[in-house]
Amino acid sequence: FWNSSLLGPRFLASAFAGGPALMIIALGVIRKFTIYDIKDETIKKLALIITVAAQINLVMLGSEIFKEFYAPTEHSASAMYLFFGLHGHNALVPWIWTAIFMNIIATFGLTLHPIRNNLNLLFPLCGFLFLAIWIEKGMGLIIPGFNPSPLGEIVDYSPTWVEIAITVGIWAMGAFVFTVLIRVAIPIELGQSRYVTPNADVP
Incomplete structure (x- = not known):
């Protein structure tokens, strides 16, 4: 699961999407609650970077899913467990599909220029995208790599x-x-x- 050739590039693409998304949210908070002037051009330039990175991330995600399930082998068990569940174990399925849905919604919204240039819509979309990437890189990347174990055991995980x-x-x-x-x-x-x-001069 972790040996995918797209793991590194997709990790970088998601970082270039999630990082600036959090920056835009932070800049929005500063802009609203302080008198410090943050120009629209700055936020829009970051939004453009996010859009391109998010699009690349989605393309790589689709490529990875295609690679795993076009000709599945025993090495696809972790991906099967993540996306569809395996042998009745499906604890991660709601997490990953929620992340993918939020990722698609955010990327689609950012791709449309009128929506991306509307700051009232940009901030929620950035929040959606950041949360989606956070879920994907946490529950969707770490846990599946350990399931199934080398002995074929599956241990469902949910945060305590x-x-x-x-x-x-x-x-x-x-x-x-x-x-x-x-x-x-x-x-x-x-x-x-x-x-x-x-x-x-003052003593």
């Missing part, structure tokens, strides 16, 4: 509340650090916060 809490905590900590840095960086960038050299 501990794992969910840890994930939420990590994202919350990242958002907190990002917020602190933004609150420091924007006043400096706008010239509202300056370092004043102490007067040497």
Whole structure:
């Protein structure tokens, strides 16, 4: 499953889609809640990068599915387990098809220029795309590589509340650090916060 020749290129394509998508969401938040001016051209240029990368990612996904199921062998068991379930084990099927559906919706919307240039629609589409890639690269990439095991065993996996809490905590900590840095960086960038050299004549 992990030996696919498209794994590396598709990982890079999804990174160039998901990363800028998160950047656009962050820029939208900064633009809404601060006075820092972020021009539309900046967001639209990032959106164009996301669109091309998302399209490439979808083409590679289709190619990978075609390769796995056109002439399936025993090496296709992991892909079969992921996309359609195997021997009654189908815990990952809702995850991957939800991710694919969100990926298609987001990519289709971004491909249409009027929708991509409408910032009110762009931000939700970026959220859709980022979440789809996050699911695909988590539940859809790591877990299937271990199923079936070399002995043919299949162990269904679903996140526990501990794992969910840890994930939420990590994202919350990242958002907190990002917020602190933004609150420091924007006043400096706008010239509202300056370092004043102490007067040497003052005792």
